[in-house]
Amino acid sequence: MTPEPNADAVAERILQAALGTIDLLAVHLGDRLGWYRSLAGEGPASSSELAVRTNTSERYAREWLEQQAITGILVLNDDGDTRRFTLPAAAAEVLTDSNSLNYLAPLARMFAGAAVQMPALLDAYRAGTGVGWSDFGEDVLQSQADMNRPWFHRELERALNQAPDLVSRLQAEETTIADIGCGAGWSTISLARRFPTAKVTGFDVDAASIDLARVNAADSGSAVEFEHIDAAGLPADRFDAVFAFECIHDLPYPVEVLASARQSLRTGGTVVVMDEAVADAFQPPCDDVERLMYGFSLLICLPDGMSHPNSAATGTVMRRATLSGYALAAGFRDVRVLPIEGFGFFRFYELLP
Ligand SMILES: C[S@@+](CC[C@H](N)C(=O)[O-])C[C@H]1O[C@@H](n2cnc3c(N)ncnc32)[C@H](O)[C@@H]1O
DSSP, X not given: XXXXXXXXXXXXXXXXXXXXXXHHHHHHHHHHTTHHHHHHHHOOBOHHHHHHHHTOOHHHHHHHHHHHHHTTSSEEXXXXXXXXXXXXXXXXXXXXXXXXXXXXXXXXXXXXXXXXXXXXXHHHHHHTXXXXXXHHOHHHHHHHHHHHHHHHHHHHHHHHHTOHXXXXXXXXXXXXXXXXXXTTSHHHHXXXXXXXXXXXXXXXXXXXXXXXXXXXXXXXXXXXXXXXXXXXXXXXXXXEEEEEESOGGGOSSHHHHHHHHHHTEEEEEEEEEEEEOOOSSOOSSOOHHHHHHHHHIIIIIHHHHTTSTTXXXXXXXXXXXXXHHHHHHTTOSEEEEOSOOOSXXXXXXEEEO
C-alpha cells in the first residue's frame, strides 16, 4: 500500500497544480492574442514590437513575455539595450502548428473555455442539472475540433488500415457512411478522403457545429454533406457504416442513438465507435490519461450529458463494459475492440449488429 502523504506533500502537489494552471491560462492568452503565432512567424520580439505586431497592449505583452521566459517557454535575448524573446522551434510546434500531432494550444483553450462556465457548473452540480454543449460556446467547440483535427487528418487512414476487414467492406462502389456527432466535420472529411467512392454524411445536433463543418468542408474542397439532426433519428436501412468519434460518452440517450444507428445499417453494415482509451475498471490511483479524462468529465462532458432530463450521465470515462451495456441494450449482438493502436488517447470499437 502507498504510504499516506503528509500535509507538506499535499500542499506541494497543489502548488504544482496551481503553477500548471497558470501555465495553461497563460498559454491561452498567448494563443488567443496571436502572440505565439507572431513570435513563430515573424521572429523574436520585444514587448513593444509584439504589441505593435498584434495590436495589443505593450504593458500586458511585457508581463506575459516575462512570465513566459521565467516559466521556460520563451528564451530571453537581452543585448543590454533591448529585451527580445524567442519562441524555440519545439514550443512553436506545440503551440502554433495546427497540423502537428503535438499541437496542444487547443487543450488550454478548452479548459479556459470550460472554466468560464464555472457559475453555471456550480449551479448544475447543486441541482443535478447540466451545461449543454452549445452553452459552452465557441472556445470549447473550436478547441474540440482543433485538438482532434490533426489526428483525423494525418492518422485516421493509417489507423483504419489496421482493420483491413472493415476497410475492404467500405471500399465497394456506392458505399454510404454516416459520421454521427461529427462536430466540426474533420472526421467526416477524413473518412471521405479514405473512401473516395463512398457518400459520406456528417450528422450533429448542434447547429453551430454543422455550420462550421460546412465551412470546413468547403474550404477543404470536400464533397461531404452535413445534416443538422439528432442522431437518434437516423434514416432506416441507409448506411454501410456508422462512425461515432468521441461522442457516445456525451450522449444523454446513448442507447437510443445506438439503436437508431443499428436500424440505419444496410445488411452487412457496421457501427464503429472511437472513444477514450480508459482502463476497464476504476482502480485509483490512475495514469495521466484517466486523470485528463476525469478533468474533461468534471468540467465539460458530464455536465453536457446531464443537460437533458433522465440522462444516462455517462461522463468522459466510459469504460468498455459501459459501452458494451449500451450496445447490447440497443440490440447489437456483440462489441469488439478493433486492433487499432497509436491513435492518441482513443480506442476503436466495432459494434456487431
Ligand atoms: C465531444 S464532441 C465530438 C465531435 C467530433 N466527433 C470530434 O471528434 O471532434 C461531441 C459531439 O456530439 C454531438 N452530439 C451530442 N448529442 C448528439 C445527438 N443526439 N445527435 C447528434 N450529435 C450529437 C455534439 O453536438 C458534439 O458536436
